[in-house]
Amino acid sequence: MRLLKKRLCIIGSGVAGLHLAYALRNDFNITVIERQSPDQIRRGRIMSTQVHFGPTRNRETRFNVPKWGEKPLIKSIHITIGNQKLFVGKLQEPALSVDQRLYYSHSIKDLIEKGVSFRFEKVDKESVEVLIDEFDLVIDCTGKNGPLFPFSTEEDLSLFKTPQRKCIVGYFTGIKADTPLGVGVTVLPGLGEMFEIPAVTEHGPATIMFVMAIPNSDLDLFKGIKSAKEFTLKMRSTSQQFFPEIYNRIDGKNFALCDENSFLQTALTPIIRKPYLMVKNKLVVGCGDSVFLNDPITGQGCNLSSYCAEQLYETLTEYKNSNWDVETGESYWNRTKQYVKEVTEWTNAMTKPLPEHVVQLLLQGAQDQVKANEIAEWFANPTKAYEAFISTTTIH
Numbered sequence: 001m002r003l004l005k006k007r008l009c010i011i012g013s014g015v016a017g018l019h020l021a022y023a024l025r026n027d028f029n030i031t032v033i034e035r036q037s038p039d040q041i042r043r044g045r046i047m048s049t050q051v052h053f054g055p056t057r058n059r060e061t062r063f064n065v066p067k068w069g070e071k072p073l074i075k076s077i078h079i080t081i082g083n084q085k086l087f088v089g090k091l092q093e094p095a096l097s098v099d100q101r102l103y104y105s106h107s108i109k110d111l112i113e114k115g116v117s118f119r120f121e122k123v124d125k126e127s128v129e130v131l132i133d134e135f136d137l138v139i140d141c142t143g144k145n146g147p148l149f150p151f152s153t154e155e156d157l158s159l160f161k162t163p164q165r166k167c168i169v170g171y172f173t174g175i176k177a178d179t180p181l182g183v184g185v186t187v188l189p190g191l192g193e194m195f196e197i198p199a200v201t202e203h204g205p206a207t208i209m210f211v212m213a214i215p216n217s218d219l220d221l222f223k224g225i226k227s228a229k230e231f232t233l234k235m236r237s238t239s240q241q242f243f244p245e246i247y248n249r250i251d252g253k254n255f256a257l258c259d260e261n262s263f264l265q266t267a268l269t270p271i272i273r274k275p276y277l278m279v280k281n282k283l284v285v286g287c288g289d290s291v292f293l294n295d296p297i298t299g300q301g302c303n304l305s306s307y308c309a310e311q312l313y314e315t316l317t318e319y320k321n322s323n324w325d326v327e328t329g330e331s332y333w334n335r336t337k338q339y340v341k342e343v344t345e346w347t348n349a350m351t352k353p354l355p356e357h358v359v360q361l362l363l364q365g366a367q368d369q370v371k372a373n374e375i376a377e378w379f380a381n382p383t384k385a386y387e388a389f390i391s392t393t394t395i396h
Contacts, residue, residue, distance in 0.1 A: 007136050077183050158270065167296055189353060201258050276332060
């Protein structure tokens, strides 16, 4: 006699929710609940920015997430401190940045074609109770606005009570790409950072300009800006004042946002939560930003979400034929805990002034291509970054 497939409900269709749906769809009966339709997502405002590094792209291949063809792959990381360009480090595996509006809407349509059920409706803390009765497991992938459940805070990893950066993001055309094609990281001590990211959008290649301003610093210049035109003018003058190398690559006539909705200002307070609890004698788990919310400064949000989706998939598959309970939740948390700690502690350290031994490592990268490549790899393999930052001795 064949056992009926367990019924899983995934709330939210960001990277965590989508990667889980792809990973779990063959073994379980999956329903995804998302408040916006694919067309609403595609036509809506950008939600943030993301770079899928090698390990995330390998998971996408493993779980048959749609490919984007040979788009402009990101093969390097450019590091600048102040006005001094230090080095270009090569990534071991190429990365890719796709406008989430395109990525999410395309993936939802693909999953529907593959037989995954979607409900387009809003879930709140009251209506979520009904889902616990309806499904064998509810997975909270509500993202940075979440969670819907009272997952407990991991105090030792949740250091901040307020946002450490204002995130100011625009997807632009009319910027000559840096060579070799890569992510530009410019650190302005005491002010914040600028990330320049080549991206794939519905309108073709674009450049993401992502200013991370320390609140109330001289770089925190975008307060009160509401329109695309104002935002574009402010990004241009900010580049001229603080990021002259990028400004020199801007084509004045063609510099514009990709569309009216391709800019965003936000600020979030990082918080790490224990990703499981029991509700009505049933296990509930969280995955992605709803439970592991870090500052975007290290570009790890989507990569950590994808990693945790894979660990949750492994856990649920292992416990497929048993009752899902506290032991299952604890197993998932044990699989993810060390990596979450490494990503979080590195990210928290990056929001503060760079430690002297890390500055020395960066200066070594300027002299030594092997060291430069190792530093670029921090973004793809945060364990290496964690070791470099948290070790008290300089690694020679």
